[in-house]
Amino acid sequence: MSWLRIAFGALLLATNSLIHVPPLLVVAVVKALLPLRPIRRVCDWLLTAIAASWIGINTALIRWFTHTRFVFDIDARLRPDGHYLVMANHQTWVDIPVLQAALNRRVPLLRFFLKSQLFWVPLLGLAWWALDFPFMKRYSRQQLEKRPELAGRDIAATRRACAKFMHIPVSVMNFVEGTRFTRTKHEQQASPFANLLKPKAGGIAFVLDAMGRALHSILDVTIVYPDGRPTMLDLFANRVREVRVNIRERAIPAELLGGDYQNDPAFRERVQNWLNGLWLEKDQLITQQRAA
Template sequence: MSRLRAAFTLLLSVALTILVTVLCSVPIILAGLIKILLPIPGVWRAVSTFCHFMMYGWCAGLAALLHLNPHLKWDVQGLEGLNKRNWYLLICNHHSWADIVVLCVILRKCIPMNKYFLKQQLAWIPFIGFACWALDMPFMRRYSRSYLLRHPERRGKDVETTRRSCEKFSRQPTTIVNFVEGSRFTEEKRLQTHSPFRNLLPPKAAGIAMALNVLGGQFDKLLNVTLCYPENDRQPFHDMLTGKLTRIVVRVDLLPVTQALHGDYINDRVFKRSFQQWLSDRWTEKDQLIDAIKAEYKNAGH
């Protein structure tokens, strides 16, 4: 009976999630077609406002679906002082596809609609890729170290993409989200990357360094978000869909955007090293925080 209940919950959750996504993404896609046919600044601004409204509806729909799970408990700290009229740069660890859902749900009423740095490959997913483009999501083409050794002319291209994407965000309050690890955490990836952290992959600094360089004067705060699923650490997204997710822990740390975080990451080696060290220090603190959260709930369970 337990397996049948989980299977039914999974099918129902997937069906409802698809329904909510279709209802919100189809109008966004149609609005995106208007952006292509009428490349006029005023039209683009109106379309962007409409697309943000529809994305808010998608976030609200996901929040309603999560509330159908009677076992799910939230432990969220640090939302005080956030404002939808401000600009934010948000960095976060990336453990699961559930992370995107969690960030959308808890932050939708607190800050401007999230803009996620997305992998270039996602642009080719039918419907979803075009909807993300209509929402002005920045797509990042990441190159491996071995590829750059073979094609040195590509060095810095992903950073230039960041620059172009961020420039258009200067017109209205925006939250730029970057999962700076570049990939979802797994133990296999942790070993492959020789990560010095127990719960995280090594952070990649170039994207947020460029975002700060382009929009640093407009960012009111940097949001350092830590996500943890202490009772569902192995497969939180699957557990979310099957109704087995029992606890989501979110910690939001507001950091000042100081002058020390502004600089030429590509050409200034001193700044590059200092910025990488600053980010590594934040990741060390985040790793220790996740350890503490897991220990707290493990002890509470006993």
């Protein structure tokens, strides 16, 4: 029976994507071919409206198709026309529909930094491209040793992506741990946090450097699954009893703006200490939520 639920749920989501992606691509092509400012503004509005509808229907399907209880604790003044840096812990692919359920239409469309390989995901890759999601190509240490000229390309890509977001409402999404939490990764890192991997400050620092004075604030999101980390199959099999989402709005510290993360060790330490402090609070909150 659970496999029937999963298959039917996947069919509904696929149908919703087939309805929304074609008009999204049409508008994106118009925007690319007619790069006049008034046309681009209308296209940006249409793209955002189509994406919000797509996400809204996905959320409605999840709520209708499952008995999962979503508990949102929001201490923030959310603005659909704002500029936010959104930071969250990352445990499972379920995090993404959870974030969308919590923030869709309350803040500008969440835009994730994606691995370049995801461009080739059928339909979704083109949709992410149309919505100006930044695609990042990661280079291994071995690749950089063989081709030193590749160093810094990620940073340049981050700057180009952020430049697009300077003049439109945006929520730049960053999973600060850089990967999904597992106990194996936690042990390999010797993470000092009970429920989290070590945060990576570089991506945050580059976004703040490129966009800091255009951002209104930081939205610090903590996602807790009281019954353990679920998979997408668990969600559609109706095996996720509850999801708790805590959202706190935080001011951007002035001392984190205008620094050189790459070349200034003192500034780099300042960013890392600030982020580790947030992560300690988040770790304690997760422990409290799981004990409640």
